[in-house]
Amino acid sequence: MLHELNILNPATEEVVATVPTTSPEQVDAAVRRAAAAQETWAAVAPGDRARILRRFADVVDANISALAELELREAGHPLGNAQWEAGNVRDLLHYAAGGVERLTGTQIPVAGGLNITVQEPLGVVAVIAPWNFPMPIAAWGTAPALAAGNAVLLKPAETTPLTALRLAELALEAGLPEGLFQVLPGEGPVTGTALVDHPGVAKVVFTGSTATGRQIAARCAAQTKRLTLELGGKSPNIVFADADIEAAAAAAPGSFLDNTGQDCCARSRILVQRTVYDRFMELLEPAVKAFTVGDPADPATQMGPLISAAQRERVRSYVPEDAPAAIRGEAPAGKGFWYPATVLEGRPDDRTAVEEIFGPVAVVIPFDDEADAVRIANATDYGLSGSLWTRDVGRALRVSRAVAAGNLSVNSHSSVRYWTPFGGFKQSGLGRELGPDALTAFTETKNIFISTEISTQNSTEESK
Ligand SMILES: NC(=O)C1=CN([C@@H]2O[C@H](COP(=O)(O)OP(=O)(O)OC[C@H]3O[C@@H](n4cnc5c(N)ncnc54)[C@H](OP(=O)(O)O)[C@@H]3O)[C@@H](O)[C@H]2O)C=CC1
Numbered sequence: 001m002l003h004e005l006n007i008l009n010p011a012t013e014e015v016v017a018t019v020p021t022t023s024p025e026q027v028d029a030a031v032r033r034a035a036a037a038q039e040t041w042a043a044v045a046p047g048d049r050a051r052i053l054r055r056f057a058d059v060v061d062a063n064i065s066a067l068a069e070l071e072l073r074e075a076g077h078p079l080g081n082a083q084w085e086a087g088n089v090r091d092l093l094h095y096a097a098g099g100v101e102r103l104t105g106t107q108i109p110v111a112g113g114l115n116i117t118v119q120e121p122l123g124v125v126a127v128i129a130p131w132n133f134p135m136p137i138a139a140w141g142t143a144p145a146l147a148a149g150n151a152v153l154l155k156p157a158e159t160t161p162l163t164a165l166r167l168a169e170l171a172l173e174a175g176l177p178e179g180l181f182q183v184l185p186g187e188g189p190v191t192g193t194a195l196v197d198h199p200g201v202a203k204v205v206f207t208g209s210t211a212t213g214r215q216i217a218a219r220c221a222a223q224t225k226r227l228t229l230e231l232g233g234k235s236p237n238i239v240f241a242d243a244d245i246e247a248a249a250a251a252a253p254g255s256f257l258d259n260t261g262q263d264c265c266a267r268s269r270i271l272v273q274r275t276v277y278d279r280f281m282e283l284l285e286p287a288v289k290a291f292t293v294g295d296p297a298d299p300a301t302q303m304g305p306l307i308s309a310a311q312r313e314r315v316r317s318y319v320p321e322d323a324p325a326a327i328r329g330e331a332p333a334g335k336g337f338w339y340p341a342t343v344l345e346g347r348p349d350d351r352t353a354v355e356e357i358f359g360p361v362a363v364v365i366p367f368d369d370e371a372d373a374v375r376i377a378n379a380t381d382y383g384l385s386g387s388l389w390t391r392d393v394g395r396a397l398r399v400s401r402a403v404a405a406g407n408l409s410v411n412s413h414s415s416v417r418y419w420t421p422f423g424g425f426k427q428s429g430l431g432r433e434l435g436p437d438a439l440t441a442f443t444e445t446k447n448i449f450i451s452t453e454i455s456t457q458n459s460t461e462e463s464k
């Protein structure tokens, strides 16, 4: 049923805005408008398309503070994080704009003529974004899709539509054609489903839970619709005895507490070699407790609230706040969806060690040797990211190759750069986003043969 969405500030539970939802009939009208705008956009000379997208990036840049403020209010993200998120949109728009003129085809030698391969835009693309990183994840689909000559219909999560709506206004200000980039707020099962099922939508880019991703994949399959899925994770952080243990312990809290653990790349399984386990735990405790929790507007804050009461209930269903824990941080009392940093000691097959919790909770598990570490690391259905800490370069390469995940980092927890490919193995997704192939993912490949002579033969190949 259609109604207005009440957008809450997760740190205070105050209503910061109300936003109307989009009905299936409105989705249909939006697809038609987008299709008309896309035809015009695809015909714009590549250099001009790139220039308009760079202008969009510049307008976003001029609005970084305001966008970050909006993110802080609707998602509860600490100000510094929110500023990074808005900057990521700007950077990705610049990167995608640079790809417009480089979306080259190929020429392959054949007998009797010229054989060329070209990349053509798909048409109208639906981007269904989650609430955990509302701005960057929306941009990861939107920017390259626009750059490749497509129109984009973005459905933000129902809890976080405000930055998306503002980005659509900024796109118009920058000179993007009316209708080319539209934001359709609404609920997944209504607005999202209408978009996924619409025959005028050529591709769906979805980021969210594996369960919803599977449902969307099944609906797309019914129309052989193109699809990219960026789903959940349960990423390992493997600490070998030969690592710089102090550095590994100092870096661990950020890897599962950033964004209050609502990060599909969160290193929420910490695997520690048994011989250094006690030392690591001794170092981890003060590091977790020093992670500053509180008002997202305070520049010193590192961790804000969870997104919603429902998300807090989900985290509690795995670990109630009064359950025994090896390490537990503080959380503000009173209004807001707060939950304390929590570290459990566990076993590889514990539910908390294999399922995505999406909160500030990590499980620490001891291992004996390299083979044991790899076995435990791979013992989940997910395969998005992972880290390993070691001083042995041979081990770093061996283990990186052996862990079944799309993005690994050594002596670091970074996963996502807009200029490198990102995506998951196994149940963590399908396809890749970002990186040099980001635009190609929004094109069809067409091969054309031009004969040098009018031919009455079906084949011009040398032999059959
Ligand atoms: N990979 C990641 O980055 C993310 C993973 N998750 C995981 O998922 C869990 C649950 O979060 P949740 O918000 O329910 O995630 P969902 O996967 O349900 O939501 C993600 C997006 O999909 C939309 N959606 C939901 N159902 C449908 C549908 N049937 N058709 C089309 N679109 C749909 C949502 O809309 P609406 O907001 O209206 O529900 C939202 O925009 C989290 O705890 C976490 O484990 C969640 C977010 C991001």
Ligand SMILES: O=C(O)[C@@H](O)[C@@H]1OC[C@H](O)[C@H]1O
Pocket: 132, 133, 136, 137, 207, 230, 262, 263, 264, 265, 266, 415, 416
């Ligand atoms: O989808 C996610 O949660 C991750 O890809 C996340 O998004 C922005 C961060 O840099 C990533 O860790």
